[in-house]
Amino acid sequence: MKVNVKILAITALLVASLMLAPSLQARSGGINNVDSGCTCHSGSPSSDVSPFMTLGNGSALPSEYNPGETYTFSFGFTGGPGSEFIAERQNTGGFNLVATSGTLTILDDSTQMIAGQLTHTTTGNDQMNWSVDWTAPSSGSANFQLTVNSVDGDASPGDGDHWAQSQFVMGAPGGVGETTTSSADGITVLFSAILLVSLMLLISVAYVFYRANPESFSWSAFAPWISEWLTSTDHKKVGTLYFVAGLFYFLVGGVIALMIRIQLSVPGNDFLTQDQYNQFFTLHGTVMIFLAAMPLINGFANWIVPLQIGARDLAFPRINAMAFWLNPAGSILILCGVFSGTGADVGWTGYQPITSWVSSHPGTTFWLAGQLMLVASSTLAGINFITTICAMRTPSMGWMQMPLFTWSVFVSVMCLFISIPAFGIGLIEAFLDRTIATAFFNTSAGGDPLLWSHLFWYFGHPEVYVVIIPAFGIVSEVLATSSRRSIFGYKSMVYAMAGIGFVSFIVYGHHMLTSGMAPWLRFVMMLTTMAVAVPTGIKIFNWLATMHGGSLVYRTHTLWSLGFLVTFTLGGISGMFFPSIAMDIHLHETYFVVAHFHYVLVGGTVFGLFAAIYYWYPKMTGKMMDERLGLLHFLIAFISYNGLFWPMHKLGLMGMTRRHHTYFIQANEYSDVVGTLPPEVASWNSFITINAFIFGLSTLIMVTNMVMTLVKGKKAPADPWGGWSFEWLVSSPPPTPSFDDLPTLIDVNEEHGSEKKENWLTRLMVPNDPDEEGMN
């Protein structure tokens, strides 16, 4: 209990400081009482007003800037009523300046920043020219939009004032030098990164070892222990490795996400440069899907599948270890660019032609190579799991007797296995484009960027099902156990999963509805996509029916599964908006899409994985997790999760685009600067950021829970929840080999049908049955 209070206090403190943080962002006062001449344009621009913008010394803007250098601009206008002599003139002119990149710094009290845009103050309203400092970004061209208002000084905005607008551009420095210099120091960075990461891992690993047995801590005891972990091919050990790696990258991806959220918390922010922002959303997507979600799923699959089907290990243990080690090895390549500031910046989808183009960072090449290694990893894992499930079920277990989690892993691995080679070939083509300069996606040589989209999404859509279907399996297991009955409609569950797996191959075009793909294909994809809802709906109703006929016990994993039902269904519903082609043209690449896939990926996959952690942790470690901390985690996370992602639907509908470094809001309701958003967008974004931090930090509750219970948790019995698949037969943690004699599957009804009903119920449903304790 003491710990709970401490954690709560720290959480509260962090939350409070986070809520205060946005207000520390520069926003000089006086927004309300400025006579803002600039936002009162009336009518069309006037030709007698001409805006200008030069360097401070009067010379023209250079065509290229030097990264990081600070320039002083002098800008303003000539002509119009502002330059006429008017008696008792009150104001002269105003302006508004938007810079797409770099940082504007105020020089005097005649100018101010409002919502990321530079405008004049009351003092500055009496001038015709102003000046400001601008610090150049590291890359990308910089565009300036200058709007000026030449006023007649009668204090009534609008009538008689003339305005005009001009664009100014400063180009990025030539790309050649940048390319070579950045890849040159990449190597130092790579090796220091490898060294640093290995060192950190080694230290934490040594600590874990030390904690296990503080007395006999010595190198001679440690060396075999660590090399056992590095070389093990045991499915449980490899599963744990997957799990640790997945959790590690889950935190890395989370930190990246929080930095993205800080950047978006207020309009016109420049916490991250545009350049960094591109890298961050790329790495966030890649890390979360390929290095967090999939390894975590693989961790559970490794652990649980052989136990559930009564196999001694996977079919190819060494290949299994190889599949794992390709993950951390590939992750180095995926991330290595970012340390030198030139990480991949093309999005997790790696759309062409930008990916094969010079303007994307050198890190993109390494990213492609790293992805290629993950493709190899998935292929090896695929061979292993498909073979294991096909060939190594205990002899008494037919296909239709396999537990649903195993079924889900089978379907998901099948989807992955058949689709990922297409991605792999696309990656090889792009990688060769970027290295030896083949022309696959080079439009000037006739290459077709859409070919990449087809290869990618042929894999990409099944991929999203690859990460959700195991969550279906987990939820099926958890809900059945928690409802203290068998799953409702087992067969329809299996067919629904298989159906989803099959259909996922013929719907992928729904990601390309706006891409200029053949119209008839769009129509086909619309219909097939909508058809996905049918098997998905079957599953959801089966889960509801399971609970309806059962009697639910509210464990932490139950709560997460219930949360999953709510959020996943919401995500599925938002998904149904997109296949309608006209609707998608409006929604594509907006925050509505971001909301959708986070509802299915976080509310679906991650909630499912959390349920699995709470459900199988006792089996994996032999220690019970703390249910109170679990409840706390669930409540905080579930609420903040919805606060985090629900408003994104609204933002998307309002027109906030995804993958953009920042956004601007309208200075007031009359403002007509193209691309600006209604003012409430800013408050929603701050709200989202606060929730993001709460959600992110709540994960630490779970990590704490895991670590603490590992050290001093209650010992877990073999079957703490009353589950009845094979993994609950063996002790917690299971011995190696898991089964001395392969278990036999028998019909529960026949076995217990003749017994008194209470006994049967008691045996299956009471969590802490002394009988089950006895099995331990």
Add this chain to the structure above:
Amino acid sequence: MSTSLTEERIRQIINEEMKDYGVRKRAPPSASDDDHGDDHHYGHHGNGWGPHDWEHGAPHNSWAPIIMSFGITIFLFGFASTFVMNDDLNDTVFNGNYLPIVLVGFAVIISGLLVWWRQDMSFDGHFEPKSAGAPFQNIDIRKVGMWIFLMSEMMVFSSLFTTYIRYRMGTESCQAILDNHATYSNGLPFSPGDACWVPASYFIAGSHSESWTLVLFPDTLVPGAINTFALIVSSFTVVLALKTANRTDLDHEERSRKIRNYLGATLILATLFLVLKLIEWFVGFNIGPFYAPSLLDDGYTIHNEMYHFAGAGHGGEYIDVNLRLSAATFYVATGTHGAHVFGGIIGLVYMTYKAHKGGYSPTNAVSIEYFGIYWHFVDLVWVLVFPAFYLY
């Protein structure tokens, strides 16, 4: 989950099937039987470096996976640093000082592979688990794995063919444009450097080939034609190796020598394939009456944006075409196939060595069979690649 079988019946079935499940006991060929009982089977961890004692089942520890994985990282890092596309996307900038990293990476991968093989050398067919359930009842699990692996390989080549078909069908043929006097089929003029399609077969089997001294086909087709036969014959020699390994009428020494020879023949044929491929790509030949320039000399390269295309039957007329896309699809598709042959060669080196050491016998011949499945697949792919890229 229900079954109509009674418990008794199930136990009976299990007892029957358990006999074939897990460790299958066979008399070892040159028995150095140790006295570890069955009860030790899974408590054993073994040596991560090899050689492995397969009496105890599959290795529980191996350094190979981690070494190979990080070797691949180093290799790919080095490769991507050594070759960098230039700013015009039409050539590669070669950074020679990164080349050592590529070699180091390659060496690390090979050393990982050696560890893997060192563990495998002692494999004598004792440990060959069989599939328990439908649909692969009683089939060796490794064989099931191999077939499943080929499923993925099928998708790899399907994707390459997708690329090929997309570009081949979607790009106008240079010949048609030339026939049309430098005009696209939609009537727009062709300007020098535009992309259009010159198939690889134009250089290999088409009108561009200098001489037809061989009655049946042009000289440039010679390497490809020999290769086709080399691969088909090598598929046959693998089968012979398997057949020989299964023969019980030979004494072990003679049988081992024969297996080695057949596997060696396969190895030589596979190497011949790659060598001829390199000759066809980069070297060309000029032997007696046979003369054919390499594809490189012909200007069929991934960087050629101004190929002087004279086509067939047009006297002096020509157009300057960008054939990079055609070249890229050709080299990458046939190159991926070549990489598979190379993978086969690496496997064959190990197997030939193992045969030389007398590692194969009727009780331990299935490894050759599994390699054969892979090799037949590679052969089959060539039978598709050859007409699609060399003849059409």
